[in-house]
Amino acid sequence: MTSPTDVEFARELDRQDELAGFREAFVIDNPELIYLDGNSLGRLPKRTVERLRVVVEQEWGGRLVRGWNDGWFESPQRVGAKIAKLIGAEPDEVIVCDSTSVNLFKLVLATLQTHPDRRQVVSDELNFPSDLYVLQSVLRLVGPEYRLDLVRSADGMSISTDAVRSTVTSGTALVALSHVTFKSGFLYNMAAVTDLVHNAGSLVLWDLCHSIGVVPIDLKAAWVDLAVGCTYKYLNGGPGSPAFIYVRRNLQDQLTNPIWGWFGRRSQFEFGLDYEAAPGVRRFQTGTPPILSLAAVEPGLDLLLEAGVNRVRAKSLRQTEYLIDLWEQLLAPLGVTLNSPRNPAQRGSHVSLGHTEGLRVARLLIEEMQVIPDFRYPDNIRFGISPLYTSFVEIREALVRFQRVLAERIYEKYPLDHPAVT
Amino acid sequence: MTSPTDVEFARELDRQDELAGFREAFVIDNPELIYLDGNSLGRLPKRTVERLRVVVEQEWGGRLVRGWNDGWFESPQRVGAKIAKLIGAEPDEVIVCDSTSVNLFKLVLATLQTHPDRRQVVSDELNFPSDLYVLQSVLRLVGPEYRLDLVRSADGMSISTDAVRSTVTSGTALVALSHVTFKSGFLYNMAAVTDLVHNAGSLVLWDLCHSIGVVPIDLKAAWVDLAVGCTYKYLNGGPGSPAFIYVRRNLQDQLTNPIWGWFGRRSQFEFGLDYEAAPGVRRFQTGTPPILSLAAVEPGLDLLLEAGVNRVRAKSLRQTEYLIDLWEQLLAPLGVTLNSPRNPAQRGSHVSLGHTEGLRVARLLIEEMQVIPDFRYPDNIRFGISPLYTSFVEIREALVRFQRVLAERIYEKYPLDHPAVT
Numbered sequence: 001m002t003s004p005t006d007v008e009f010a011r012e013l014d015r016q017d018e019l020a021g022f023r024e025a026f027v028i029d030n031p032e033l034i035y036l037d038g039n040s041l042g043r044l045p046k047r048t049v050e051r052l053r054v055v056v057e058q059e060w061g062g063r064l065v066r067g068w069n070d071g072w073f074e075s076p077q078r079v080g081a082k083i084a085k086l087i088g089a090e091p092d093e094v095i096v097c098d099s100t101s102v103n104l105f106k107l108v109l110a111t112l113q114t115h116p117d118r119r120q121v122v123s124d125e126l127n128f129p130s131d132l133y134v135l136q137s138v139l140r141l142v143g144p145e146y147r148l149d150l151v152r153s154a155d156g157m158s159i160s161t162d163a164v165r166s167t168v169t170s171g172t173a174l175v176a177l178s179h180v181t182f183k184s185g186f187l188y189n190m191a192a193v194t195d196l197v198h199n200a201g202s203l204v205l206w207d208l209c210h211s212i213g214v215v216p217i218d219l220k221a222a223w224v225d226l227a228v229g230c231t232y233k234y235l236n237g238g239p240g241s242p243a244f245i246y247v248r249r250n251l252q253d254q255l256t257n258p259i260w261g262w263f264g265r266r267s268q269f270e271f272g273l274d275y276e277a278a279p280g281v282r283r284f285q286t287g288t289p290p291i292l293s294l295a296a297v298e299p300g301l302d303l304l305l306e307a308g309v310n311r312v313r314a315k316s317l318r319q320t321e322y323l324i325d326l327w328e329q330l331l332a333p334l335g336v337t338l339n340s341p342r343n344p345a346q347r348g349s350h351v352s353l354g355h356t357e358g359l360r361v362a363r364l365l366i367e368e369m370q371v372i373p374d375f376r377y378p379d380n381i382r383f384g385i386s387p388l389y390t391s392f393v394e395i396r397e398a399l400v401r402f403q404r405v406l407a408e409r410i411y412e413k414y415p416l417d418h419p420a421v422t
Numbered sequence: 423m424t425s426p427t428d429v430e431f432a433r434e435l436d437r438q439d440e441l442a443g444f445r446e447a448f449v450i451d452n453p454e455l456i457y458l459d460g461n462s463l464g465r466l467p468k469r470t471v472e473r474l475r476v477v478v479e480q481e482w483g484g485r486l487v488r489g490w491n492d493g494w495f496e497s498p499q500r501v502g503a504k505i506a507k508l509i510g511a512e513p514d515e516v517i518v519c520d521s522t523s524v525n526l527f528k529l530v531l532a533t534l535q536t537h538p539d540r541r542q543v544v545s546d547e548l549n550f551p552s553d554l555y556v557l558q559s560v561l562r563l564v565g566p567e568y569r570l571d572l573v574r575s576a577d578g579m580s581i582s583t584d585a586v587r588s589t590v591t592s593g594t595a596l597v598a599l600s601h602v603t604f605k606s607g608f609l610y611n612m613a614a615v616t617d618l619v620h621n622a623g624s625l626v627l628w629d630l631c632h633s634i635g636v637v638p639i640d641l642k643a644a645w646v647d648l649a650v651g652c653t654y655k656y657l658n659g660g661p662g663s664p665a666f667i668y669v670r671r672n673l674q675d676q677l678t679n680p681i682w683g684w685f686g687r688r689s690q691f692e693f694g695l696d697y698e699a700a701p702g703v704r705r706f707q708t709g710t711p712p713i714l715s716l717a718a719v720e721p722g723l724d725l726l727l728e729a730g731v732n733r734v735r736a737k738s739l740r741q742t743e744y745l746i747d748l749w750e751q752l753l754a755p756l757g758v759t760l761n762s763p764r765n766p767a768q769r770g771s772h773v774s775l776g777h778t779e780g781l782r783v784a785r786l787l788i789e790e791m792q793v794i795p796d797f798r799y800p801d802n803i804r805f806g807i808s809p810l811y812t813s814f815v816e817i818r819e820a821l822v823r824f825q826r827v828l829a830e831r832i833y834e835k836y837p838l839d840h841p842a843v844t
Contacts, residue, residue: 027483037487044483052478052714060660061449061466064794065459072661099709101683102524109563125695130684130709133697137682141531141563150695183693230710238482239494239713260559261523262552271605271799273547273572275555287521287552288652291661292474293712372486377693 004325005396013322013392019315022388025303026236034371034394034401039210039350039384042236047299055295072291076242076263077282079294082301083235083244086309087208087227088218093249096231096294097263097285100209100243103228104134104176106284107245110255111174111203111226112142118173118202124151124159126181131207135176157184157352158341165196172202179217180210180348183376185340187215187348191222198223203251209233214316214349214387216309225251234349234386236300241293245284252280261286307388315387316349323351323383323395330403339380350384352376353402360411361402368414369405371398426747427818435744435814441737444810447725448658456793456816456823461632461772461806464658469721477717494713498664498685499704501716504723505657505666508731509630509649510640515671518653518716519685519707522631522665525650526556526598528706529667532677533596533625533648534564540595540624546573546581548603553629557598579606579774580763587618594624601639602632602770605798607762609637609770613644620645625673631655636738636771636809638731647673656771656808658722663715667706674702683708729810737809738771745773745805745817752825761802772806774798775824782833783824790836791827793820 002009014020027044035043059067071078081091097103108121121135132150139146151167153159159181168175175197180187190206197204205226211217213234219227227246231237247255260275262268263285268278277283304312320340327338331353339352355361362375373383383398405411424431436442449466457465481489493500503513519525530543543557554572561568573589575581581603590597597619602609612628619626627648633639635656641649649668653659669677682697684690685707690700699705726734742762749760753775761774777783784797795805805820827833 027479029484035486041482041487041489043486044478049478049483052474056466056471056474056660056718057449060463061471062451064457064465065463065796066788066794067463067661098520098524099683099711101685101709102520102681105681105708128684129687129693129695132695133682133684133687136697137680141680232710238478239489240710240716241714242712243709258559258563259524259527260555261521262550262555263523265551265555269799271551273551273554275558286527287523287665288654288662289521290664290712290715292663292718293715294662296478296714366488372488374487377691 004322005329007393007396010392010396013318017315019307019311019387020391022303022307023391026389032370034398036371036373036383036385036390036398038386038390039233039382040374041232041239042234042300042386043389045236045299045303048238048296051299052292052296055292075291075294076285076289079297079301080244082298082305085305086212086217087246088220089246090249092280094244094246095281095284096242096244096297097289098243100207100228100230101130101134103243103245104131104207105138106257106259107205107226107228107247108135108138108174108176109141109258112138112146113258114255115173118171119146120169120172121146121148122151122167122172122175123148124153124177126153126159126183126186127178128182128207128209131176131178157339158186158346159188161189161192161196164193168197168200168202170200172200174203174205176205176207178207178210180215182210183380184352185348185350187211187346190217190224194222194224210348213304213309214312216313219246224248231297235297235304237297238293241297242290245281247281247284252283257284257286259286263287263289303388312387316385317344319385319387319390319392319395320344320347320349320351322392323385323399326396326399327353330399331406334403334406336406349386350382352380352382354379355381357411360414360416361405364405364411364414365402369401371401426744427751429815429818432814432818435740439737439814441729441733441809442813444725444729445813448811450811454792456820458793458795458805458807458812458820460808460812461655461804462796463654463661464656464722464808465811467658467721467725470660470718473721474714474718477714497713497716498707498711501719501723502666504720504727507727508634508639509668510642511668512671514702516666516668517703517706518664518666518719519711520665522629522650522652523552523556525665525667526553526629527560528679528681529627529648529650529669530557530560530596530598531563531680534560534568535680536677537595540593541568542591542594543568543570544573544589544594544597545570546575546599548575548581548605548608549600550604550629550631553598553600579761580608580768581610583611583614583618586615590619590622590624592622594622596625596627598627598629600629600632602637604632605802606774607770607772609633609768612639612646616644616646632770635726635731636734638735641668646670653719657719657726659719660715663719664712667703669703669706674705679706679708681708685709685711725810734809738807739766741807741809741812741814741817742766742769742771742773744814745807745821748818748821749775752821753828756825756828758828771808772804774802774804776801777803779833782836782838783827786827786833786836787824791823793823
């Protein structure tokens, strides 16, 4: 047996990979480029190129406004129903609309209005900042008697279930957490946390941005109340593609979308002067959906449904384990830290590696070394693994180049005055 | 001189039309189809096909996440600056984001929070219902001491400036109106209404959805406070393309976007845990913009800027006048009413014609007669004129077919049990 650092070792893993063929489903015009940022923006599926051509030229160009009756109107629900299959929800529990932040705003405010006796919202300090901003803005609206409490992380990369339990009180209206945290890739035990939140009589909202499509999710089994998420990471829906909302069926008619618009109204084409909420999940829509960006979401979803999330997760675990093995051998001796949980059960599909020169190193990898991770302050270089197109050989090669940058101190020659890495 | 109802008359008008060449800039794969619904969804510019191909295949497919640094991040401001040219605003007073309804929500709530001493919001009963729903939802949030007053229409198709004046009080926080109303196409005197609102110490918000790109707008000359609008009608941005927000520069830092998200934060990539509003108009963004739908907006804007809105308006007036002439000769004798203002200074670029069998007639025109208007309850068949691609011959032919449907009572054979016209 060769060593994990040998290219032959990686090649053998690729040969054994039953999902390897899915890489062919994506546009990869520069095979030398090692793309490890699918956790930020997924690659372009080949089918999406063709789907967009049809939507633009035939539907918009040819059918014109009739496109709305030919399928555009139903597309938020149709695409929502496919997302539902990925997250263990019913087809009528999910709808695609707006951005994750706007959707979070709608659900959080709706929840607080439904439970005016409970004045605490709980999140954690590892949550994606935009989620925290949304919570802060909702609290600003509902008044100073409300408060937001952030569960602290003991190790800077994970949150213990006990820490959540000890923050939730009988006054908690909502616990809003990211299923996988954006920086360290920590994966919550969704079922355990949902249970403890329910035991406190509170509702839970999961942001699935960093887990959907790469971690099996069963909202029904966990009896999750609310969820939001984006479609442009592991779903490969394209830059800024619209987000989704999940509301468990029995809650849908109890919650009022706080932003009323014609797409959330019962019989919107009656054009009545007064708002009446549409039945079901449709009420969580507001304005007209961006059809081109929405259409781009569907082909990537189909690919994932064909691959099956369980197989994707199995490969993701093999690949993050492999990456961590390589880190241990190649990078740890050079002062690189593992800023993601070592326990695979607590890890999503990206791994953060820390280095004091992380910003410069990431920039150098991107601009000079044909390796694309991304960087998150203060020192995290994130390596995102998207099993539908990431190969073991790519992971090995990326870490070998990372090692070279450090061992040869190439980063010292790299300028410090460059734009921030996004 | 031939009669206006003769095809030769229409052909001569087309020959004299200095904008006729712009029709070539649009995808028109069925020249037999008479498309008069550009007031709902504009046609596809040929340049947009190419632009989307580049954004999808080269930028997303090839540059991947680097596309954000290559121009996607700036695109809400870049496209906003082009919109600013169409509406007499400064480049840093407009930004593209979200839907019209979500943007309206943000600005209305922000305004009420800034002026807590004023508890009345004014709109009119001809406003697009989604706008009224948004106002209702904001009022629901701010409390029962607020009220929404709708200016009434004396004739069902227009609103007198005096009626607005007599509804506005010293307690009015905001007057929110559509510059052109969606059903009758009534065009407000923006300057006069803005003045009277300012004289009452209140702010004005104009919804420009039905006027932008086809009516000259000078927000600076009228000293307009706030505006929103969509980009998929006369701007030809594609189905559900993102909307825009205008906030006059000196108001930008006084207003707080009520929905906080990372795109509205100062230095969003610092990922600070607390929200701080970005300076200027950028603070009115919330989440990640839908880049594909946003990219599709720009080529249509460029076409309009090349044509010049004043020339577009001049042609629009000739065409709506021509349509009304034809109505008078061909349709009025058959019981069709003019449901739009006769005075061109009070009219946008669509004309509503009323008939008791309007729904059936509109459906028949669309499905059997190759004419696409749309229908709005209870009896309005809307004919939208988009001067960049609508010809005089098309207008004549559409009204001739409309006449035939009525004269030969073809609609009587048409089934009543069909889906609603959208």
